[in-house]
Amino acid sequence: MFIVMLRFTEHMAKAGEFMEGHKAWIAQGFADGVFLLVGSLKPNQGGAVVAHNLSHAELAQRVNDDPFVAENVVSAEIIEIEPARLDERLHFLDTSD
Structure with a gap:
């Protein structure tokens, strides 16, 4: 399991130019079953x-x-992250089997 931190750079003002492509990238990650959560810092x-x-x-x-x-x-x-202990609701993340 992974956490990807996407921190704004000094070029953050360009975000609007690429927002549609970024949203499409997020949608594809969910469609592919790879992304579990996406959110703002x-x-x-x-x-x-x-x-x-x-x-x-x-x-x-x-x-x-x-x-x-x-x-x-x-x-x-x-x-x-290699999970060592999981809440039972997150058992699907356990790769130790």
């Missing part, structure tokens, strides 16, 4: 994505395809 710092069902390398490629990343509107950091 408050206050106005960027966004975050929780992703699963792919490798680090596959996620890195997907993140690089985000127009916000490609156009340097945000910088991306991918954080990998």
Whole structure:
């Protein structure tokens, strides 16, 4: 499981130019079953994505395809988490089986 931090850069004013492409990128991530959650970092710092069902390398490629990343509107950091304990509602995230 991964958390992707998308922090605004000094080019954040360009976000409007690439918003439709960024929204399409998000929609594709959900359609592909990779994104579990997408949200804003408050206050106005960027966004975050929780992703699963792919490798680090596959996620890195997907993140690089985000127009916000490609156009340097945000910088991306991918954080990998290996769950050690899960609430039963999140059992589908357990990859230890």
